[in-house]
Amino acid sequence: MKLRTVLAITVLMYVGSVCLGQVTAPEKQSPNPPASPQSVGARIDVQGSEKYLLGPGDVLEIRFMGQPEMNTLAQVDSEGNLSSLPFIDKPILAKCRSDKEVLKDVVTAYRRLIKNPQVTISISQRNSRTPAAVFGAVRQPARVEMQHKVRLNELLAVSGGLTERAAGTIQILHTEPLMCPGPGEETQAAEIESTNMPLRVVKIADIRSGKTAANPVIRPGDYIMVTEAEPVYVTGSVVAPGGIYLKDELKLSKVLGMVGGPRKEANISAVTIYRQIPDSPLQIIHADLDAIRKNKTPDVSLQPYDVIDVPEANPFGGRRLGKTLLEILTGGLNSLVTSSLPYRVL
Numbered sequence: 001m002k003l004r005t006v007l008a009i010t011v012l013m014y015v016g017s018v019c020l021g022q023v024t025a026p027e028k029q030s031p032n033p034p035a036s037p038q039s040v041g042a043r044i045d046v047q048g049s050e051k052y053l054l055g056p057g058d059v060l061e062i063r064f065m066g067q068p069e070m071n072t073l074a075q076v077d078s079e080g081n082l083s084s085l086p087f088i089d090k091p092i093l094a095k096c097r098s099d100k101e102v103l104k105d106v107v108t109a110y111r112r113l114i115k116n117p118q119v120t121i122s123i124s125q126r127n128s129r130t131p132a133a134v135f136g137a138v139r140q141p142a143r144v145e146m147q148h149k150v151r152l153n154e155l156l157a158v159s160g161g162l163t164e165r166a167a168g169t170i171q172i173l174h175t176e177p178l179m180c181p182g183p184g185e186e187t188q189a190a191e192i193e194s195t196n197m198p199l200r201v202v203k204i205a206d207i208r209s210g211k212t213a214a215n216p217v218i219r220p221g222d223y224i225m226v227t228e229a230e231p232v233y234v235t236g237s238v239v240a241p242g243g244i245y246l247k248d249e250l251k252l253s254k255v256l257g258m259v260g261g262p263r264k265e266a267n268i269s270a271v272t273i274y275r276q277i278p279d280s281p282l283q284i285i286h287a288d289l290d291a292i293r294k295n296k297t298p299d300v301s302l303q304p305y306d307v308i309d310v311p312e313a314n315p316f317g318g319r320r321l322g323k324t325l326l327e328i329l330t331g332g333l334n335s336l337v338t339s340s341l342p343y344r345v346l
Helices: 002-024 046-051 099-110 152-158 204-208 252-258 289-293 321-340
Strands: 059-064 072-075 119-125 132-136 142-144 166-173 199-203 223-228 231-236 242-245 271-275 283-287 307-310
Touching: 059 099, 099 119, 132 152, 142 152, 152 204, 152 223, 166 204, 199 204, 231 252, 252 271, 252 289, 252 307
Parallel strands: 132 223, 231 307
Antiparallel strands: 059 072, 059 119, 132 142, 166 199, 166 223, 231 242, 271 283, 271 307
16 A cells, blocks of 8 residues: 555656646747747647637648547638538638538538438637737747637746836737737738838837726737837946946936936036937037026936936035035044054954
């Protein structure tokens, strides 16, 4: 009994580890968002597979009870028909129909050859839907296979969610006509040479707030690009110099607040913004943060890759004179004490 128990536990542990490995080991993703993201093998819509409508390229497995020699695999042709069934000359329409609907026509067709045929049909391969691609500011760019309608938030979840570089908008591009449009659904696809491309822009804030219009149905072949924010850089006399992503339109005063604000010794009336525009000379913009705070001058709108420099005030100016003198006196006293010691402290 003990030996059987140990063997049973060992088998269960092995099967469990294999299953977990299949679920939690997606293909390794490229660190850079590729033009055609790697597939994560995700089928997020298995729960809707019974609603799957057939299309060109799908393969059906047709089995005859009691007559195994008649069993066959039939592929839906480019016109959407089953045209390769044994002993059946007339094509059977399969496109935009379920396997159960096609089964009725297959049984009807074989009744002319077989008395009371017992037939079963199952979908062997689903090849008619091009995967949707998710890339940009997501943690795991992915190609997601779809078997039925899937909404945008589901694809974002499969791609691991948004990164801190998400700029605030998501662009959805239809690259293929909708195969089986429902009532009121548009079928337009992208035309490479046309300026009227079916591009939809969704705000991330609207998705998070639960707006239905911001969570559209994603079609097979769609490109979903989460736009990436571009940085501005803050240097000089601020608490935490560094880069800030321009996720929305940002003003100078807000960006300086996001890096902790100017330091006490900063000259906030002489902030300089360096702006490089392609094919143009470097622009130098002077801003008075003190006047901006007092609403005497308008705040400055920033552009991607602006460099903001906050200088220190003149050490002998009115704002820093007292501190400078204190530093000089403190430094002189420290030097006098150090020189009077019989030895140096290291």
